Amino acid sequence: MGEMKQTRRELAAAFRWAARLNYHEAVANHFSAAVSDDGQKFLINPRGRHFSRMRASELVLIDTAKIDDDGIDYGVDPTAWILHSHIHQKIPNARVLMHSHMPYATTLACIEEFEFLMLDQNACRFFRRIAYDRNYSGMLLEASEGERLASLMTExxxxxxxxxxxxxxxAPSVAECFEKLYYLEHASKLQVLALSTGRPLSLIGDAVASATRKQWDEYPEAAQMFLSELMKILDEESADYIK
Ligand SMILES: [Zn+2]
Known part of the structure; x- marks a missing residue:
């Protein structure tokens, strides 16, 4: 199978599972995967399609070099276009991008001056990996906003x-990106629940958090095994995602 075809299938599977896990919101939110080395060409969900109905062949192939407006004529949501096009091109490792309003992580994003807590083993995956934009200024409809957000994702x-x-x-691949999204929401859920107890939290120190992150990073094939299993479940239950 060609690389593009496989990327389409994996991305369609990620959409279907995001819907099952309630990471979607109406027909908003967007996932994309770069398919050229310079990040100028990428696959992204068509505007208005529910995540639970996404099919591999429906993903829109965007060529940044050929778009000079808001992308809407290409069947893509304008805010998706602005956010994803800048980051794919500016950050070499950002081959795959997933943007979600998933409820627990978004709750944390609404707490003043919040910094992700090293609260449990899953949280340690994200040790010194998170950037924060604390300047919400409305919907992402200006190219300058895309550039500004891309500039936060350094180091x-x-x-x-x-x-x-x-x-x-x-992340560098669909499997790694979806796994990261999954663990981020899991760890965020735990933080929201822990904070809601009002009791003092037992946090993991920097040295242990850093070492645990390294252990996660070196754990072999975990993301690929996870996506492979999710695709097998879809093969059994809603195989039209690969069409
Ligand atoms: Zn959004």
């Missing part, structure tokens, strides 16, 4: 908390 930061809005996760 190895591959997760962006968009204050009062949601999150953006970047």
């Amino acid at each position: 190895g930061k591959d997760v962006l908390f968009l204050g009062n809005h949601g999150v953006l996760v970047a």
